[in-house]
């Protein structure tokens with residue numbers, strides 16, 4: 001990925017609403033079933049709420065029952081970065097925006113066919129660009 005954004009946490013903190021900063025740059029998680037995109041069925045492309053990078057298509061969104069927007073595939077592999085996260089006493093894969101570094105959520109391997117992947121993403125980390 002070219003032209004990565006390197007901005008200090010202090011700068012993000014000034015620019016973002018508190019809940020967005022907490023989740024995207026302080027490793028937070030929105031409460032289950034609270035996010036605006038959990039039940040969303042509209043068509044479009046979900047972009048990073050911090051920098052606008054295209055992350056997921058509504059075509060790969062599915063109802064996981066977890067309370068968070070869930071996708072079985074990234075829109076473009078290069079737009080997401082992955083990191084091992086041992087924060088809560090188990091090993092999980094953390095998913096971040098590859099351009100700005102914003103925390104998006106986690107990736108699990110219990111998703112539907114054809115990938116068996118489940119990207120479990122905070123609504124706050126996303127903006128839906130609707131298709132007409």
Ligand code: FE
Nearest residue numbers: 048051097100
């Ligand atoms: Fe981003």
